Amino acid sequence: MPKGKAIPYVKRTKAKGRFYYYFDTGQVNEKGKPVWKKLPAPSDRNFGGAYAALMGHRTRRANVKSELTLKALIDLYQASETFKKKAASTKRLYELYQGELVDKLGTAPAQRLERKDIVLLLDKMADRPGAANMVQRAGGAAYSWARRRGHVTNDPFADIEEMATGEHQPWPDEVLAKALASEDGFVRLCVHLLYYTAQRIGDVAALTWRDIVGDTISLTQKKTGKALEIPIHAELAKELSRHERSLSTIIPGKPTEGKNNKIRLAIQAACAPVKVVPHGLRKNAVNSLLEAGCSTGETAAISGQSLQMVEYYARQRSQKKLGQAAMLKWQRKPN
Incomplete structure (x- = not known):
């Protein structure tokens, strides 16, 4: 690359008298080191397409990363005064079942979650209807708080019927x-x-x-x-x-x-x-x-x-x- 013509996220290296070009993907490997993708030389007619594709992937990842994840939303809710004012037993239950929600969907952008995502998760818990209902209640409470605060506008828990669990019967x-x-x-x-x-x-x-x-x-x-x-x-x-x-x-x-x-x-x-x-x-x-x-x-x-x-x-x-x-x-x- 000519001096003064640096291309964003592209580095040039020289080996055995030849120049090689690499794109910084913005990702890191399991050892925490940056992941680079090889590019054609800028003079190659395929350079523009390859560079645009890699740049598009990097931009999308950056946008998703900047969004509020479900885990971050739950963390905000549990740190709120609304949550702190709840009874100790309720807080313990919410922490338990919101934790289960985070385990399954924690990295998803909170604003992008849809009703179908929650329905699928709850259906997979059909053998534990009581737990599924508590995940629904605890998750719904967090989203209700988040909407009032302006963190999200969606409600993926809306209009989902609770599973039948049966009732505790009086003893004979x-x-x-x-x-x-x-x-x-x-x-x-x-x-x-x-x-x-x-x-x-x-x-x-x-x-x-x-x-x-x-x-x-x-x-x-x-x-x-x-x-x-x-x-x-x-x-x-x-x-x-x-x-x-x-x-x-x-x-x-x-x-x-x-x-x-x-x-x-x-x-x-x-x-x-x-x-x-x-x-x-x-x-x-x-x-x-x-x-x-x-x-x-x-x-x-x-x-x-x-x-x-x-x-x-x-x-x-x-x-x-x-x-x-x-x-x-x-x-x-x-x-």
Whole structure:
């Protein structure tokens, strides 16, 4: 190349009296060294076409690199005040499932992702419908925030129906009675606390003996941040009296997901061959309160749920038991 006529990204080398020309692709190899592509000499009629093609590839890569990737969008969202204000349990779930989204599509430009890309990803998770739904919710939350901030204008999560997962069912009466009378002290204590407080497993696992004041259990729900004062049922009081008090949690062990899994596995083993999950006891509790004649508001005061959620949980309550409770109230009413 004549002096003063340098061509962008092209270098000239000389070997054995001959000149050779190379194009800087803007890429690096596995050792971190620049990747160069050989070019014809500028005097060669093929030089222009070869140079234009390489320049086009380099420009496209540069444009894509300058765009906000999905990973960068997720990082921005998780650093935002919107994310930080969420409940600790929600943040843990979002971090987990947004991480799964990043593992699959993290390098893709966030603005270029389309609905079909997300649908394909979720369809590949069809054997894990619960996880697929959480990826959809967590990803949708990040995109909703990013659109409000002006980082993107698209919504690849729009109008995608969640997969059917089935619902946690209340325990059969005979299984509940068996678990409440279990000879395994750990199982019996867990079941009593879950059933007679109507709380989630994480909140029950975190309860300490200091949370008991008189005949009341005080707790703040991790998911909702709602503070509750739950009167202690006589059967729960009887069970608690069988265990030694300490400065730690009522159910032994630090409140972690590992402890939650230990509770789940112990309960499942005790109730085998019937398949149950701890969360089903929350429905048992709601149903029992309603069947005892409690109002929706009274039931919600124990479970900490919204009135609408109490009704949703109570869809499978026993009509027979409700009818019996109603008749007793009717009969006690003076003419």
